[in-house]
Amino acid sequence: MTVRDIQQHLTEMYGAEVSPTLISTVTGGMMDEVKQWQSRPLDAVYPVIYLDCIHAKVRDAGSVRAKAIYLAIGINMERHKEILGLWIAQTEGAKFLLSVVTELKNRDGQESLSPALMV
Numbered sequence: 001m002t003v004r005d006i007q008q009h010l011t012e013m014y015g016a017e018v019s020p021t022l023i024s025t026v027t028g029g030m031m032d033e034v035k036q037w038q039s040r041p042l043d044a045v046y047p048v049i050y051l052d053c054i055h056a057k058v059r060d061a062g063s064v065r066a067k068a069i070y071l072a073i074g075i076n077m078e079r080h081k082e083i084l085g086l087w088i089a090q091t092e093g094a095k096f097l098l099s100v101v102t103e104l105k106n107r108d109g110q111e112s113l114s115p116a117l118m119v
Helices: 003-014 020-029 031-038 094-109
Strands: 048-060 063-075 081-089
Touching (some): 003 020, 020 031, 048 094, 081 094
Antiparallel strands (some): 048 063, 063 081
């Protein structure tokens, strides 16, 4: 979402008038937390992993383009769903999906996925 989209959403949903500068400051301040979340260590085993890709319009370099957004959801040993990660690519393809699975497997240098799930 653009800053203006967020501003409009906050006004429509909550009646809150928020400046574009405040929105930029808040979203910019969250980037470190997002990067930490993206690189966090994963559990040793996820009995079930769902991998999917959706297509969304994304503002990129001043224009709106369709991008592929990959999503990995794991069911942990306590039977709870976890979002393992989100990735954005130009298009959907097996090569990029392989890089997603490889990243999950090698997250933080540990064996994050059961070898049976790597088929």
